[in-house]
Amino acid sequence: MKPGPGQQFAINIWEINEEFKRINVNLHIEWVPGHCEVKGNEIADELAKEGAKEGSIANKSSPYTSIAFLKRRVKELCLIEWNNQWQKNKKGKSYMGTPNLRRPKPLDLLPRNMTSTIVQLRTGHGYFNSYLVRIPSSGILLERCNCSPNPQTPKHLILECKFYSQQRKKLREDLKGLPLYLSTILYASRGIKALAGYISNTQIATRPNSSENPGYNRRVGWGRLED
Numbered sequence: 465m466k467p468g469p470g471q472q473f474a475i476n477i478w479e480i481n482e483e484f485k486r487i488n489v490n491l492h493i494e495w496v497p498g499h500c501e502v503k504g505n506e507i508a509d510e511l512a513k514e515g516a517k518e519g520s521i522a523n524k525s526s527p528y529t530s531i532a533f534l535k536r537r538v539k540e541l542c543l544i545e546w547n548n549q550w551q552k553n554k555k556g557k558s559y560m561g562t563p564n565l566r567r568p569k570p571l572d573l574l575p576r577n578m579t580s581t582i583v584q585l586r587t588g589h590g591y592f593n594s595y596l597v598r599i600p601s602s603g604i605l606l607e608r609c610n611c612s613p614n615p616q617t618p619k620h621l622i623l624e625c626k627f628y629s630q631q632r633k634k635l636r637e638d639l640k641g642l643p644l645y646l647s648t649i650l651y652a653s654r655g656i657k658a659l660a661g662y663i664s665n666t667q668i669a670t671r672p673n674s675s676e677n678p679g680y681n682r683r684v685g686w687g688r689l690e691d
Contacts (some may be wrong), residue, residue: 558588570656585618621668635662
């Protein structure tokens, strides 16, 4: 039996079936679709919902605990701890979203390298000077952008950099009425789609010499790091 929801009950049923076999009784199990106006099935459905709300770790009459339940419980506790720490921390909060164990659907529709770039722009940890200047081996000595004395941050590359004013006009058009705010661009579904086009056109925050970007121009792709 593979791990999955209700694994504990599957094991219990298997053990009961083994007992039936010893006394020459055949057990027949039939799937019944939910909510088909069968009184017993409706009762079972309500009891299942109540059981789920109680959050009991395991059936007290059973020595088993579902592996699927344990995995789900660990994720829930990790998310609770993450949220608690997130609310307490005052530094390093470039990320404006809320902790979530699942990747947003708009990101799932994008290529892996594009998703990676957007996540880096969200967190402030990526291929732009404001972050790279903190890494000695990057060769970046100043956080300023080549277009001005301003720090080359995700906000600057998306909303302010003079090198990308034309591409920014297209970004505004792709937002289709949404405001040109960093939070909108990085987290709204339409904003993410528009941002993907902007990144493709500018190659901002993209890893230099990436195998996924043949013929890549480092001067453009890494936010124009070189003079």
